[in-house]
Amino acid sequence: KETKGFVTNRKISELxxxxxxxxxxxxxxxxxxxxxxxxxxxxxxxxGTWLRFRLW
Structure with a gap:
């Protein structure tokens, strides 16, 4: 699956x-x-760090 950043970079290259x-x-x-x-x-x-502390 392509990430949004990858797709954007590819579009910039095409342009x-x-x-x-x-x-x-x-x-x-x-x-x-x-x-x-x-x-x-x-x-x-x-x-992720915040959730880790909240769930403990």
Missing amino acids: SRNNGLIPELRDGMHRSVNAQTHIIVGMSRKL
Whole structure:
């Protein structure tokens, strides 16, 4: 199963190939996706830790 970040990165790659996006725009889009993924992973870890303590 493909993750949302993977699908988004693939779409960005397709757009940059097909439409000739300027490198700065493409890089900015990649950074945005990576930042969102980092935030989601961090929130998931915090939620997991919080649940672990709440359920004990």
